[in-house]
Structures are given as C-alpha cells and as structure tokens.
Amino acid sequence: MKKKNFICISALCALMSFSFVGCSDDDDPIVDQSHVVSNLNFTDENPEALKISGTLSWEAPTLTDGFTKYVIYSSSDGTSKDAKIGEVAIGTNTFAVPYTVSLGYLLVVTASESNEDSAGASIPVTDYVEDDSVSALYFLSSGNMGNNNASLTMYDIESGKVTQDYFKERNGRGLGDTAQDMIVYGDKMYIAVYGESTIEVTNLKAKSIKQIKTEGQPRAMVADGGKVYVTYYNGYVARLDTASLEVDATVAVGRNPEQLAVANNKLYVANSGGMDYNTEVGYDKTVSVIDIPSFVETKKLEVVLNPTSVQADKQGNVYVVSMGNYGDILNTMQCIDSKTDEVSVLKACPNATEMAYLDGTLYTFYSQYDANWNTTITFTNYNTETGVAQEWTKDATIAKPYKMCATGSNIYVTESDYTNNGDVYGFDANGKLILKAEAGLNPMKVVLAQKDNI
C-alpha cells in the first residue's frame, strides 16, 4: 500500500513537473496535452532486480480524435522512446507489462496508425526486488490423518518469530493430509505429502514453485547429485530431477519403503512392509541397495523386522533402525558398512527408536514401554568415529519425544502428545537448549533454510 501510494505520488509529481516544465517554458512550442493520458499507475511485481512486470493503467485523455491506440515504451528519462513494449487500442486503459528490463520509466503515447502524438505521459518505475535472503527454520508437521492439517511452521532465526501455517499463508492453500518429510536442496524445498500423493516444491520462502503429483504415496526423501530420491509407499523409489521438476525414473524396491540414505554412490532404502503387519505376509525386513548411476536395485540386505529409519555418516556407514513388531522384537539399531554391505547390530547402542546424525555423532532416543504402556525414554549419542556411546545429556527434559532431526549445526527434538500442537526443542552439540518453539500437530521434521542476499 505504501509503495503504491508512493508510486502514485511520484507519478503525480512527475506529471506536475511536466506540466510545470511545459508551462514555464514559454518559448518552446506549447505542447498540446489534450491527447495525453493521465494518472499512470504501475507496480512492479517481478521479484528480480532490474526486471519488471505488472499492470500499467492510466486514464484516457480528454480527446482521442483521430487516434486509435496507445503505444507503451520503456524509457530512460520519461520522454525518450527507448524501447517499444506494446500497444493497446483506445478504449483499453490498462496494459500488462510483460517481463522486461527496466529502463527507469514507462511511457504511454497516444497514436494513430500512422503517427504518434507529440507528447506522452510517463511514470517512473520503482523496481521491486524481492529480498530473497532467508534465515529460517521450518517445522513440518504431519497433522492428523483425515484432517488435512499438515502444516509448515516458520521460525525466523533473526527475530525468533514463529509463524504457524506458513505454507498456507504464502500460497493461499494448504499442504493437505499427512505430510511425511521435507528437505532443503539447493534453493528449493521439497515437501512430501503422503495423504495427497504430492510433492510440494517451493522456494526457500515456502512460495510454491510446483506441486508434483506422484504415482505412489511419498514417504521420505533424500537428495544427491541434482536429484531428489523419494520413496513411494507402494514399493518404489522415484528419482526427481531438480531442474525439470519431473520424475524421470522409478525403481521397484521392497514393500512400504520408508527412509533412505546415500552412501558410496548407493541408496539404502528401508523396506518396512508396514501395511501387512496383520496379514500372512507380515512385515518386510530388508534394506534395498540401489546403485545410483544406473538407478537399479542391486540387492536386498536382510535386517531386523520392520526397518524404518536410515541415516548415513561421513565414513560411509549406514545406520538403520528397525521398529520390530512392537512385541518381542525390539526397536533395533543396525549398521551397514557400505563398502561391504554387511549388516550388524550396533553393539554400543543396540536399541533406538529415532535417530539423527550430525558431525560424526549419531543422536538417538529409545522409547520403552511397560505393560501399561508407560514410557521410559533414553537419549544416547554414539560417536561414529570412536564407537563409543553415552547418555546424551541436555538442558531440557522432553517427556514425549516424537522425532529427531539434525540441521545446520544443531539437533532438534520434536515433542508430540498426538493431541495438541507439538513443540520443537533445539540443542547445540553440547546439549545446550537453544530454542523451544511451537509447531503444528505432530512435528515430523525440522529443516534449516539459509540464503544470503547477494
């Protein structure tokens, strides 16, 4: 609004100064203003610097006799016709300025088929440049199945301000039902929405770039080499090209794949088989290995029943958490050596429910239940270089931890009681609490989006 006012006023000033110039200069031939349009208005909507686009409008001149059209020019000084942009017939008082380079002014000249009026009206253009610097944490919350309340919360790192339902605020529409995963890769963010079979691609400010409809229900994503790899719950991994934003290939894996990770130019995909827990087939218990260059599944490694989480460390180890059967087979932490593809239970930290990897350390927590489903939570960190595990001490007690994520140089633990909006706790590597903020219902993932304005 302010900008508009400003532009109007500048336009008015410009016009007034013209007329002033016209009037004062008695010696010059008097310019006939009766065929000149007035009250020009234009707001640049193009976010790029030096580029403009938007709608130019004006009021018709008092006389249009003999004239048939208005010609719109880009002008460096408000009078010179430096570059013609387009024309519209008399009677139309708006013009959609296409994407064009800004020269400083837009000029409208009344014209007939053969000649143009000697004078025109111009408006200085204020080049709108979006500030695309970002320094934000995004919390993705899956919501409750059936309530279409998956949501994105934006935490502004500078100000500490939290904006709930940020995707909807930015795009005028919701994410939909049951978001599962989110990653930041390059200058885009990818959100997998399981219930909708969509991947929402946005810029780092969560403005939608594309909604990709997927052939299967997306669960988890990992990015590598210009591609985003997505597991589909019907047993595939899809490869999404980040330039074209199209799925360019899919490969069949095991049943109900969940998370996946990249190590040694291979993808490791956890096949949970979770949809068949009560049928004869039962859970899956494999990790599919996909060769990235050829994008084919080269083998399936057997692991403990119901693998779901996968993380790779920088030495090329892949950690897999199997959830077991929620009965006699416990949540089990395993390690796959990506050179040999050998699977072993991680002895130093044999049980875990969730994990996150940051700078050589694997942070985990393990939920155990007694017969009444009372919960005991153990937080452990495992040094992937020394192989030593110890209790992870941190500043805050989290009674109902839900997910763990590492992004930037911090670890985030989300909390959910499945009933109310959850909270996100951020810790630095020493366990110091650096932030606590509210997210939506069931916060699944925390990502950091950072970009400096050049």
Added chain:
Amino acid sequence: MRARSCTRSCESLEPRQILLPLPVDRWEGSRQRVDEPENLPGSCYATPRVKALVNRVIIMRDLCPIIRCLCVFSVWLLSLSAVSGQQIDTTAYHELSGVEVVEKARPSVTREGTPLQIMDRAGIDRLGVQDLSEAVKRFSGVTVQDYGGIGGLKTVSVRSLGAKHTAVSYDGVTITDAQSGQVDISRFSLDNVEMVSLSIGQSDDIFQTARVYASAGALNIQTGKPKFEDKSFNTYLKVKGGSFGFFNPVLHYDQKLGKRWSASLHGDFTRADGQYPYTLINGNLETREKRRNSDIRSYHLEGNLFGDFGKGGEFSFKAYYFDSERGLPGSVNLYNKNTSERLWDNNFFVQSGYKNILSEKFTLRAMAKYNYAFTRYLDVNDKYAAGEQVDRNTQNEYYGSVGLLYTPVKNVSATLTTDLTRSTLDNNFVDGPNPKRMASQSVLAVQYKDNRFTATGSLLGTYITDKVEQGEKPADKKRLSPAVSLSWRPFPESTLRVRVSYKDIFRVPTFTDLYYLRMGNTNLKPEETSQYNVGVTWSASCGDWLRHFSISADGYYNTVKDKIVALPTMYIWRMMNLGEVNIKGADLNLSAQFPLPLKMELLLASTYSYQYAVDITDPEAKNYKDQIPYTPRHSGTVSVSLENPWVNVSYILTAVGDRYALPQNIDQNRIDSYIEQSLSLNRDFRFRRFGLRLQGELLNLANVNYDVIQYYPMPGRSWRLSICLSY
C-alpha cells in the same frame, strides 16, 4: 496411520437386535394412551377440555435448572410428533390401570424422574423424518456424529459422554457390538417404527433388561404390533425416491392368525449413488466437488410373530436380516480424491420374548436372542502386498434375560432381572486373539410411586470375563453400579414437577480396545461415567387458544473417568485409560399446540442444549479445559407444523454451534456452526379401505455447505418423495 480400516470397519458393523421392549404393552399404535393415572386430578391439565386428537408425544426431558439455560431462549419446539408430548410413561406397566384415553391425548409433562424424549409415529410422519438419525437429531442433549450420505456412519452421543455409552435397543433388546462398542444408527429406517425414545440416565421404567440399565443413555426403537379392525390383514406398499439416486421401496404385510396369534412381514430395499456435490474450501481456493464412492445398496427383511394368550402371557418372536454393500468415501483430501474402500455387512438375528402377569403381585418376563454379524472391509491399493486389504469380522452373540417384577403393595414395586450374554469375534488377522466374552448382568430395582412422588433406586451388578486364543487375557471385571431418581410434584394443583437423579455407570473396553490392530491394551479398565441431573417439568393447557404447552428444563453435571482413548506411542496407537472429562450442561424442551380455525392446528416444538464438556486430563496439556471434539457448546432445534385438512406442512430447523475437530481448541481445528432447515409436506387420502399418503421433503433448504465431521461434507439441498398405498 494404521487406525484406518479397523476403525472404519468396526464402526460400521454392528449387529442389531431387537426384542420386545419393556412394557411393551404400553404402546400401541400411534394412539397413545396417556396414562395419567395418578396424574393430577384437578390440575389444569387434567381438565377435560383438552380434546386434542393427538397422537403425539413429546419428549420432555431433562430438566435444567441452570440459570444459564434460562437465558437462552431456546425455543425449540419439538415438533416431533406434534407436540403431544406426553410423557410416556413407560413405567406404567404395572399399573396399567390408569385411565386410558385413546384418541385424545392430553399432553402432559413427563413425570419421569430422568429426562425422556419421544417421537412417535405421528411425529415421524408429520416431520417427514426417514431414518433414525433424523429423529434423534430432534432431541435435546444428543450429538449425532454424521459422516454424511445415506450410507455414512451415524452414531449418537448423549450429553457428551461418547457414543459408546449410548445403548440402542430394538423392541426392547439392546443391539450390541462387542467389537466396536457403538451402534451405527444409519441403517434403521423408520418405516415400521412406532416410536423412538431416548432416556438419559436411568429411566423410571424399572422392568427392563439389565443391559438397558448398563448404559448412560438409551435409545429405544419400538416397531409396531399389528392391529386389526374389520379385516384380518393389513398391508402397505411405500415407494420413496430422492436426490442422488435414492430409491427405497418398502412392503409390509400383517396377518391375523386366529384369535391369539398375528404375524407381520416387512421388507425394504435401499439404494443410492450418493454422488452429491459439495464445496471444498482450501485456503483461498473454493472448488465444487462431487462425493465419490458413497453409494449404498441394502436389503432389510423382518418377520414378527405375536401371540397373546391372555392369562397365559404374551409371546413375541422376531427374525431380522440385513445385508448391505457400500462405498466408504473417507474424509475428503485436498488434492488426492482417490477412495477405494468398501464395506459389506450382513446381520441376522432372531429374538423372542415372553411375558406373563402371573398374579397381582408377580410378572415374569423372559427374552432370548441370537445375533450374527459379519463384515468385510476391502481396500484396494498397491501398497498392500496382496494389492488389497481385506478384513473379515464375524461376531456371534447369544443372549438371554429373565426378570421378575414384584408389586407387594400398591405404589411399591421391585424387580430383579438377570441377563447373560456371550459374545465372540473371529477375524482373518494373523494371530488374532478371537476373543470370547461372557457377561452376566443383574439388576435389582425398587420403586415407590404415587400421584405426586416417584422414587426409584437400582443397583446393577456386572461380571465380565474374556477368553482369548492368543495373547494375554485381561482381568475379569466386576462392578456394582447404582442409580437413583426422584420426581416430585410439589403442588397438588399444578403439574409442575421437580426431578433429581444420579447414575453411575461404565462401559467395558471393546474387543478393539483390548486386542486389536496392535493398539489393543488388555490392561484397560472400564471407562466410568457419573451423571447428576436436576430438572423441572411443567405442562398446561390454557384455554381455547393454547391447547397444550409443556416445558422441561434440566441441568446436569457428568464426569467421565478413565476414558479410553487411542494414544499413539511411536508409530503405533495404544488404547489407554487416559482421559477425564467434565461436562456441565443444560437441556431445554418446549412444546406447544395451538388450535386454529378451519380445523387447523399449529404445533411448535423446540429444544436447546448447552454442553460445556472439557478435557481435564492433564493440567499441563495445551488442551486442558478445552471443549472435547465434535461437541458444540450450543445447539438447538425448532420445528413448526401446520396441520390442516389440505396439506400438512412442517418446517424444521437445526442449529449447531462451532465445534472442534481435534482436542485442541485452536482456529485450525474449528468447524464452523451451521443452520440446516428442511420442509416437509404431506397429505393423506382415504378411499374406503384404501389409504394413500403422499409425502415430500425438501432438505437443507438454504443449500448450506457444512460438515458434521470435518472433511466429511454433508449434502446440499436435496429432495425426497414418498408414496404409500395401504389397505
């Protein structure tokens, strides 16, 4: 994530059963008899000038003293059956005596010690309600969860206690579903129903089965018993049709079989495409969509045999069969419109009742039932190894009840009733526990009743034991549940009554709660409720211009402890006794009946309900003291009927305030209030012995787009017509 099929399938399967109701005898036909036995002889209401031809019943119910409610102008008139509200005194059984006025009923305020609401045949016809949920929506103090469409699940929660605390009985025998614990009332059409009543707390009718005692609220469906006048059979054919491919023919036949016996047969078929349009709002986007996979096809057959042996007692037998296939459209997603779930269900039961007044002092009643219920749930999706998920559940129930009513002296009666129920569930899940439950319930109730004072007390003892083939067996459950109620008419010359009641009851964990889908928890305790109610009722007839007026106002306080809730613990949900709810509320019912010139009559009925139902489980939680989901603070209904010699017209309005879809009361979870209106027209013709009835309804007149359950959109404006030819 996984709650899916199970919940759905559980929801939708329920057996139904029937039996004779309690004092069966009391209700016959649409002519109700008002037994105003003791009812005040000189009260204004008893004055003889009331001559309404009414067959209506009202429902008066609760009381509600709370001041708050008074300020609320809720004028709902239950037009339910026209206002004839009278109480039904179901209790009258033993003193049937009373004056039986058949033809003229005078409305009276209920004398019940606990809230009771009734809609009888006349009300059903007048308002054009077609299925049970529509009738129940006219009652105060209830919340009907409606998933939309003809085949959509509909359950009833009484005073915020939850649907699993509401018993539904069909001709006196409760319909149970040990698997899901709740009854889908969408399958009950009202064609052969004489009366629907809802009692909250422990009703004054003490001669009921123990299972009826074992619920916080009871919805009773009473089908008709054939009446023969000058010929030995009656029959009717009714054909209904309407929007969204709704087609429903009904055939009914009654036959007299000699002096003592009679029989009836009833069959109907229903189908609908259910593809109704709705508007989906997604942020700034508004799109017009069509409900998909919402079709239904069902058959219902029912046969009854009645025997009346005078001193030898009364006998009844019913066989019931229901079969349906429907699409489960699921909640609407914003972008993904695929739905592939379907449900088949199949229910068969036979039930029989016998009652004999052995002597002045003793009456005996016995009932038995066998129930078979089968459901098959199918979801086709390549995320399953087999490309589809199929859940098959089979439940069997064997039930028997024997009760004795003892009336040692005038005004005092006592009953002892024992019920035994055996329930089993089998399904196709791997390592399923296939539970078998034996429940024994016995109730001892005593009542004192005179003209002005009624006091009732009861004690229900329950013993439940389960056996399982796999896994842990839960501990046996034993419990004593008391209930008391008092109703008092303080002024001899006035019909004003004051009532007070208390009931303590619980629900046992269902099979799903205990065993199924990974979330079962065999350590669950029963979920307990306490209900306290205080109310006043008053009815009057005030001269020529106001034939009848009645009002009841009740205030109540309920608590739910050890509420069984599903709580996910890392990927899987577990059922836990983790919930505590405090409920304060008020219900107000008003009805009035005005005679008009030209043989016309105006009937007004209105209800208002206030429910402050808050979660007090955890003071630390963000939803502490937040209103529980799907429970409006304010709701009400109004109905206005104009009866006349030409075309009877009824207008019905239902208003429901804001609700929340999830426990936390934040904007994102709010579901907006709505007002739904409908119009019903009907006309009866008679040609000698033939009757012809034409009826039409226009539903959701204003074409309001609303959800009862979030993202289960309700149909917009739609119509229904029915033609009934009887002989």
